[in-house]
Amino acid sequence: xxxxxxxxxxxxxxxxxxxxxxxxxxxxxxxxxxxxxxxxxxxxxxxxxxxxxxxxxxxxxxxxxxxxxxxxxxxxxxxxxxxxxxxxxxxxxxxxxxxxxxxxxxxxxxxxxxxxxxxxxxxxxxxxxxxxxxxxxxxxxxxxxxxxxxxxxxxxxxxxxxxxxxxxxxxxxxxxxxxxx
Numbered sequence: 001x002x003x004x005x006x007x008x009x010x011x012x013x014x015x016x017x018x019x020x021x022x023x024x025x026x027x028x029x030x031x032x033x034x035x036x037x038x039x040x041x042x043x044x045x046x047x048x049x050x051x052x053x054x055x056x057x058x059x060x061x062x063x064x065x066x067x068x069x070x071x072x073x074x075x076x077x078x079x080x081x082x083x084x085x086x087x088x089x090x091x092x093x094x095x096x097x098x099x100x101x102x103x104x105x106x107x108x109x110x111x112x113x114x115x116x117x118x119x120x121x122x123x124x125x126x127x128x129x130x131x132x133x134x135x136x137x138x139x140x141x142x143x144x145x146x147x148x149x150x151x152x153x154x155x156x157x158x159x160x161x162x163x164x165x166x167x168x169x170x171x172x173x174x175x176x177x178x179x180x181x
Contacts, residue, residue, distance in 0.1 A: 003170055007051075010166075011058040014038050019065040033111065033148075035062055037155035039077045040084050040106055041163050044099075048085030055081055076117075080110045100157065107156050108149045115145050 018034045035058060042051045059074035084106050 006166065006170065007054050008057075010038070010163075011054055011061070015058055015061040015065055018062060033107075033114070033152050034155050034159070035059070035073070035077065036080065036110055036114070037107060037152055037159045038163070039081050040103060040110070040156060041160040043081045043084045044088050044103065044160070045163050045167050047088075048081055052078060052081065076114060080106075100160075103156055103160065104153045107152050111149045111152050112145060115148060 014034055022034060038058070039051075039055055042054070055077050056074050059077045060070060062068075062073050063070045084103075087102075087106075
């Protein structure tokens with residue numbers, strides 16, 4: 001029960017942080033994907049079968065709070081999480097350098113896919129080539145993509161180690177409770 005309460009709290013805070021706090025620092029450019037980093041980290045730590053419900057919950061909340069079409073983010077995050085879960089079972093992804101580099105490759109690929117597909121699935125930020133003076137070229141350039149990958153990778157490392165600490169504390173508390181019984 002304690003793990004569910006912590007999972008709900010993490011999901012709510014992540015969505016609220018993604019929608020309200022992060023855009024204040026990245027005004028005019030794409031905001032980094034805290035939810036994407038959380039989805040990948042959570043999948044590696046807990047496994048796809050344990051977190052897919054929380055991912056759907058978190059992604060639907062993200063769609064609601066960011067005024068996007070409902071369903072775009074859940075489909076994307078479930079696909080990313082499933083592929084990360086598939087590969088994390090085949091490769092040992094622990095918090096060593098090799099595991100972190102593989103996770104950064106996953107977040108880079110996921111960021112690139114979302115970067116190029118998001119304007120087609122949402123009505124937000126569609127390129128209008130007839131009004132070039134209002135077009136933020138960095139937003140749609142390779143530099144913008146590299147900048148977003150860098151920020152998402154930084155979020156991934158921070159979120160991964162944060163979730164790993166929380167998971168270890170919960171697991172340690174559950175082991176201690178089981179010993180007392």
